Amino acid sequence: MERAVRAAEQALIEYEIAVETFRVEVENFSRLHHQKLGPMYTRLDELEAEIAEVRAARTGDPDDIRRAHEARARVMPMPGVDELFHGWMDSEEGLFPEAEAMLTDRPVRSPQRVRPSDEARKLYRELARKAHPDLAQDEGERVRREEFITRVNAAYARGDEALLRELSAEWAAGPVPEERGPSRAEELYARLEWLAQRKEMLTLLARELEESAIGSMLRLASDDPDGLLDEIAEQLLAQVSEKESELEQLRG
Known part of the structure; x- marks a missing residue:
């Protein structure tokens, strides 16, 4: 029984190491994703809002006006962003350096690797x-x-x-x-039960990480996460280009 408890302890420790390692990978990939792609998502939201506003101004249709208001609302920062991403935003301007660079046409610096x-x-x-x-x-x-x-x-x-x-x-x-x-049999049984409960909790945590948006993306490209970010960036840049052309045509 004592050997079984020791084996269960070591197995749990190895599992905790694996879960914590994956959690850190998800956290770091999430940071890189936000730093590198966040400005592009912001630009897309802004273009969507401007397109909707121009269309609403031209048609005067109540539904178009409502959609324009909704699109503009999506551009506004969500509550808690400062708390979630404190230290990443410029203290004076309130903008990510990458976002400011995009708006001022300056080169965008690569996000810091923290993996x-x-x-x-x-x-x-x-x-x-x-x-x-x-x-x-x-x-x-x-x-x-x-x-x-x-x-x-x-x-x-x-x-x-x-x-x-x-x-x-x-x-x-x-x-x-x-x-x-040496431990008594009752203590060993109680220890095994606690270890089983701990393993169940870690399993739920691991599942939440794997099924999260960032976790799912990371699992798709675990060998080359930076390559995945580059691929998504190219897709977003293409969407930005399309929206800019659409906006230009509407204004023209």
Whole structure:
């Protein structure tokens, strides 16, 4: 029974590592997607609004006027955008640098890559296996591990390879937890039940990530996510060109 519990603990840790790795990949791809393609989506919304407004002004039709108002409303920022993307927007203008560059015809800078390196992934996995809170045998040790893993997760999310190396050295120099002693059968059964519940929760989280819009896109091009962004960018640029031509014809 004790061997079964240990095997279940290790399996859960490996699963948590896989889920957390995918979560970070989804988060980073979402950031790159927003930075690189956000200005194009904004430009498309603006063109849609201008087209609808010109059409409504020419026809005076109530339905066209309503559609123009709806299109213009979509251009307005949604509540919570500043909170969701704080630090990415220009503090004075309230615009992404890429969006400002597009509006002023300046070259658009490439979005910063924040995807963890292979070495960072390796360091993260090693630390997660060694310092995971589920391996603690008492509450004090669990708290120490949880605080440490929180720092590890933050460093990995930023792709900070140097900090992960420092954390690895810190853990190696820290207190070594005592080996788990024999447990009673009731405790082992309870432990297995908790592990099963934790696995079920992680499975739901993994499913939500995979079925999200960004997760689905990332799974389509897991080997070359940047290539997928470039492909989508080309499609959006073509749509922008079409809308600009349509607007020009309406105004002409």
